Amino acid sequence: MADAALDRLKADGRIVVVGASLAGLRGAETLRDKGFKGSLTMIGDEPYEPYDRPPLSKQALLGKGAAERTALPRRREIDAQWRLGVAASGLDMAARRVKLADGDEVPYDRLLIATGVRARPWPNPAEAELDGVFVLRTRDDGAALARRLDAGPRRVLVIGAGFTGSEIASACRERGLEVTVAERGDAPLVGALGGVVGAVAAEMQRENGVDLRTGVMVTGLEGDTTGRVRAAHFSDGTSLECDVVVVSLGAQRNTEWLTGSGLGAGPRGIACDAGCRAFDIRGIVTDDIFVAGDVARSPHPLFGYQFLSLEHWGNAVSQAETAAHNMLSESTERRPHIWVPAFWSTQFGVNIKSVGVPSMGTEIMIAQGSRAERRFTGVYGYQGRVIGAVTFDNSRWLQFYEQQIEATAPFPPPFPTVDRRPEGQKPLPADFPDPSVPTHGPTITLSGYSPADRRMTFTPAGH
């Protein structure tokens, strides 16, 4: 009977978690909470126990906290065998074994994959290796960049004005460093929040002394004779002298180790059902491999059953808890992961938060506050319903709009009495870039298609 098999799994089964991350740790804690008493192995390619990333681009760069001191608090003892500093290199689904880069193999009865994403590197490897060229994703990245900023560079160039790039630029200005931001799109944050809000972000950068250059690409980085970066060249023919370059071009999903495994994994992540069970490449759901966090993409009923990949802190926690619950549950007791996307950023002293999927929105209405004051709520509409919301220093409104999104409430929102200034009375086009034009990637990637459409649509890969 299934009951007996599940009891055996809980009593002395083997569960392996690949990815010693926020998602991996919270998943492991949940497994123990749910009564798993068997062997638990945590595999991580970095030599560190799970740590928190948001402080790396915020307090660590401001010099108000060390990157080395962001290890995540534990909710409970997890009694795991840790295999840190060794990457998973392969998966044998039939034999139920994870292969490690050091040649070892770890057998499992249930597998949780939480390998996340990594920073997209500068495409020219020789230029990427110049001294002074950084990406920011890992603890080591954060520590190295913070050290270099401590040394007082003359000018920092940030390539890419997504959330991470904008936060880095903000930290540089707070330190009094000269900083140039180069963004291929028309404005910062435009991929995630659209042009209306992107224009506000652009003003914030310029008011704070950032040399923001939009609509340009960096075509090359130049080093001096000692291998230190000294200049950057732009697509408009101009050049810039700089001694620190931070490449902030979004993330790539860590799925290469699954190549040839037969799991449904690729550049967009690992496809899974709403219960976090991974699909194989034939589109058949597995029952022993689960996925959570940034590397997962799963269908969401609130957003047309499109597959969503979310690079969000809260999603990592919530999805890991759901995956862990489902790993130890009968089919009828499993629950879906239908977390409403939510994220935050702090830049130039302004707290930016969002719920839902703004990048699906075609219209935006400023429902509270005003853009000029840098304190407002923007509500995104899609096909006559509320699909997302963003706040600038107005976060107490978010919960309300989260409920509106969950209730598929009509757009524009019909609340004439709620603090609506003249500028907010009618919706504007949200002004998202054409998805076929490369720009800085949003933190939510839509992939797959809506079954309601009864058609397949091709979405260009790579961003």
Place this chain on the structure above:
Amino acid sequence: MRLVVDLNRCQGYAQCAFLAPDVFAMHGDEGLLYDPQAEDAYRERVAQAVAACPVQAILVDELDMAAAAPGAGGGEASDG
């Protein structure tokens, strides 16, 4: 002492910055900065901040807090 703040939950009430200013600080009107690995000397103040947070957004290491004075308790930052 390790801690993390769920900034999805945080709404900038600033109770933590008031009770444990060496660990938590407001950054702008709504943003929060905190030391993810605060000195043990601030344990009691952090425990007060955990208890006072109106949205219960602060999670302190359960293993650390188990060793702390009784009644300190740990926060729960999860959506469950």
